[in-house]
Amino acid sequence: MGLPQDPTLGRTWLRAAANDGYGEAQFELSQRLADTDPATAARWLTEAASSGVPEAQFAVARDVQSRGGPIADVIALFTSAAEEGHVPAQRALGTLYLTGTDGQPPDGALAEAWLRRAVQGRDLVALHNLGLAYLSGAVVRSDPEQAIDLLTLASDNGFARSTLALARASEDGTAGAAPDMVTALEQYRRAVEQGSDGAARRLGALILDGDAALRVPPHDAVPWVLARLEADGEEARARDWLAARAADGVRPAQAALGAWLLAQPDAVAEAQPLLRAAADGGHVPSQFRLGEAHTTGVFGTVDYIAAHTWLNIAAASGHVGATGMRDTVTALMTPDDIATAQDAARAYFEGARARPPVPQATE
Numbered sequence: 001m002g003l004p005q006d007p008t009l010g011r012t013w014l015r016a017a018a019n020d021g022y023g024e025a026q027f028e029l030s031q032r033l034a035d036t037d038p039a040t041a042a043r044w045l046t047e048a049a050s051s052g053v054p055e056a057q058f059a060v061a062r063d064v065q066s067r068g069g070p071i072a073d074v075i076a077l078f079t080s081a082a083e084e085g086h087v088p089a090q091r092a093l094g095t096l097y098l099t100g101t102d103g104q105p106p107d108g109a110l111a112e113a114w115l116r117r118a119v120q121g122r123d124l125v126a127l128h129n130l131g132l133a134y135l136s137g138a139v140v141r142s143d144p145e146q147a148i149d150l151l152t153l154a155s156d157n158g159f160a161r162s163t164l165a166l167a168r169a170s171e172d173g174t175a176g177a178a179p180d181m182v183t184a185l186e187q188y189r190r191a192v193e194q195g196s197d198g199a200a201r202r203l204g205a206l207i208l209d210g211d212a213a214l215r216v217p218p219h220d221a222v223p224w225v226l227a228r229l230e231a232d233g234e235e236a237r238a239r240d241w242l243a244a245r246a247a248d249g250v251r252p253a254q255a256a257l258g259a260w261l262l263a264q265p266d267a268v269a270e271a272q273p274l275l276r277a278a279a280d281g282g283h284v285p286s287q288f289r290l291g292e293a294h295t296t297g298v299f300g301t302v303d304y305i306a307a308h309t310w311l312n313i314a315a316a317s318g319h320v321g322a323t324g325m326r327d328t329v330t331a332l333m334t335p336d337d338i339a340t341a342q343d344a345a346r347a348y349f350e351g352a353r354a355r356p357p358v359p360q361a362t363e
Helices: 007-019 023-033 038-050 054-066 071-083 087-099 108-120 124-136 144-156 160-172 181-193 197-208 218-229 235-247 251-262 268-280 284-296 304-316 322-330 335-354
Strands: none
Touching (some): 054 071, 071 087, 087 108, 087 124, 108 124, 181 197, 235 251, 268 284
């Protein structure tokens, strides 16, 4: 800033300030040394915590907590940082009092007080945790209206766990209102869009149960049922559902089930026709998977011509990783084999242009 950059001189001045007991310098030095000298970084972080730097106190408390250290030390460090306005420490302290731990039973009053301080700092995890606490009423007072307000605020800010909690409350009627499946389904879908695997699994379960309220095209439902396929205890039903949709010509189902089967050592043979159907229909990830599988011999033998063909098709369709793999395969092939593969890729695109669009099955 106004001077030539000189990291060595900068660290020299930081060390001078740190050695003189300046907490901010101790903390800054610990961050800069974390990758190159972890032991020295840890020492300066501890020094910074002792000097009252909230960020350092929070970091040290987390470390002590993760190692199962004395809970009194954890609480003391969190409290010191929280009292200085460090929002993550306020949330961590409130959550600790909410859940309790060995040596520290739950304390509803302190949990609510610290979580409310963190909520004022717009901490989404604190909003979520306090909302759930009001919803359950197990440690703090039951307040469904406050719970929904807090969870909605976190949900509106993209916090998927809160959106999922709202969906469950709507489905079960646990917030004091009658169960509302229509609203629940909207919230589950929103939670999926925000990245919630739990919401996808719940939607998948509703699809498999044939819930009449959940009327969506099978294309939309495939990722949800796939989430159930990957969950314990749901493999058979989910696999049967995906297989039926794949047989109906639903390309996402062909691709999803094919990719899943490809990862199962005893089901690779079943994967190939599904991936081929999806790839023939223009599903680029399936085209790449076929090329990769033929390269490694997953289907029983290495087939460089087939590998080059599908990798070439995937690369032409925009797959980022296909070009490099295709070039690697090319170096292992004879000129005649390369020409054969190129002819096959050319024939694929000519056939694709000539084919009319295939209507997809709907429900």
